[in-house]
Amino acid sequence: MSNILITGANGQLGNEMATLAPQSAANHYFLTDVAELDITDLEAVRAFVQANRIDVIANCAAYTNVDKAEDDTATADLINHKAAENLAIVCKEADAFLIHISTDYVFQGDKNIPCKEEEPTNPLGAYGRTKLAGEQAIATVGCGSLIVRTAWLYSSYGNNFVKTMRRLTSERDQLSVVFDQVGTPTFAGDLAALLFKVIEEQLYLQHTGIYHFSNEGVCSWYDFAKEIASLSGNSCDIQPCHSDEFPSKVKRPSFSVLDKTKLKRDFGVTVPYWKDSLVICIRQLEEKANQTV
Numbered sequence: 001m002s003n004i005l006i007t008g009a010n011g012q013l014g015n016e017m018a019t020l021a022p023q024s025a026a027n028h029y030f031l032t033d034v035a036e037l038d039i040t041d042l043e044a045v046r047a048f049v050q051a052n053r054i055d056v057i058a059n060c061a062a063y064t065n066v067d068k069a070e071d072d073t074a075t076a077d078l079i080n081h082k083a084a085e086n087l088a089i090v091c092k093e094a095d096a097f098l099i100h101i102s103t104d105y106v107f108q109g110d111k112n113i114p115c116k117e118e119e120p121t122n123p124l125g126a127y128g129r130t131k132l133a134g135e136q137a138i139a140t141v142g143c144g145s146l147i148v149r150t151a152w153l154y155s156s157y158g159n160n161f162v163k164t165m166r167r168l169t170s171e172r173d174q175l176s177v178v179f180d181q182v183g184t185p186t187f188a189g190d191l192a193a194l195l196f197k198v199i200e201e202q203l204y205l206q207h208t209g210i211y212h213f214s215n216e217g218v219c220s221w222y223d224f225a226k227e228i229a230s231l232s233g234n235s236c237d238i239q240p241c242h243s244d245e246f247p248s249k250v251k252r253p254s255f256s257v258l259d260k261t262k263l264k265r266d267f268g269v270t271v272p273y274w275k276d277s278l279v280i281c282i283r284q285l286e287e288k289a290n291q292t293v
């Protein structure tokens with residue numbers, strides 16, 4: 001039996017991991033968020049890992065507010081970079097394995113071909129820079145690690161584009177959504193299923209390093225919004241617009257499609273198409289809404 005520490009268990013991905021954890025017959029999962037274990041506190045992480053004989057840490061914790069990270073870069077750096085380094089240091093000391101989640105925002109995203117793992121990074125903003133610094137710190141510490149970069153994450157938990165668009169397209173008659181940023185949505189339930197498989201089947205013993213994971217397919221935020229509205233039964237008139245119509249401090253990648261060839265080959269997984277996973281998430285949101293009335 002292995003002891004698995006999940007950090008950031010109250011987040012989108014962490015919640016999805018928490019729903020899978022009870023299905024494990026082989027391992028014991030410790031579900032923590034900042035209240036139980038603040039990963040910016042090196043001594044606290046060290047004490048937790050030692051006391052509970054942790055074998056694998058799956059780090060689902062992060063500072064994910066891309067806009068706020070521009071003004072609050074120190075906090076973003078503490079959580080996305082320094083805390084990732086803390087986890088790596090403790091994993092190295094305890095001979096534990098670190099599974100860490102990173103982002104498509106480490107890339108500039110100015111090409112029109114899917115990004116492979118080894119392509120040069122060049123983040124456009126503070127969030128991406130701090131996440132890249134986290135990846136680099138893990139590599140420098142040199143613990144056993146698997147870093148999974150993902151993109152456009154959503155789930156029935158937390159705040160995300162799917163929930164925002166469901167609300168806005170039910171409230172408004174007309175809405176403009178950018179069509180000049182292209183990527184692939186990722187249902188956090190699918191990413192959690194991948195991580196759960198990697199942990200339960202101990203695939204991390206054979207495959208380490210950086211991997212890319214998103215759902216299959218490609219779309220713009222406009223296409224994503226149209227599909228969300230359609231599946232939600234909302235008849236809002238959604239029009240495509242350019243990013244510069246929404247002034248922002250952060251420049252976002254215009255093409256951030258991740259190439260998943262390496263992940264599918266090494267882990268033997270089939271990745272769901274983004275529209276199929278969106279159907280599942282919308283169904284979950286409807287079930288939750290029905291439970292609250």
Ligand SMILES: NC(=O)c1ccc[n+]([C@@H]2O[C@H](COP(=O)([O-])OP(=O)(O)OC[C@H]3O[C@@H](n4cnc5c(N)ncnc54)[C@H](OP(=O)(O)O)[C@@H]3O)[C@@H](O)[C@H]2O)c1
Nearest residue numbers: 008010011012013034038039061062064101103150152153
């Ligand atoms: N969301 C996206 O679109 C997206 C895209 C690409 C990659 N990713 C990556 O995917 C991973 C999961 O993202 P997510 O959307 O599930 O994140 P999320 O919903 O923002 O959840 C992150 C969780 O980490 C917690 N946390 C923050 N500081 C902490 C600390 N010091 N110690 C312990 N926990 C702490 C947060 O608590 P509070 O809420 O209280 O701060 C929150 O519960 C992250 O690595 C993220 O960078 C996300």
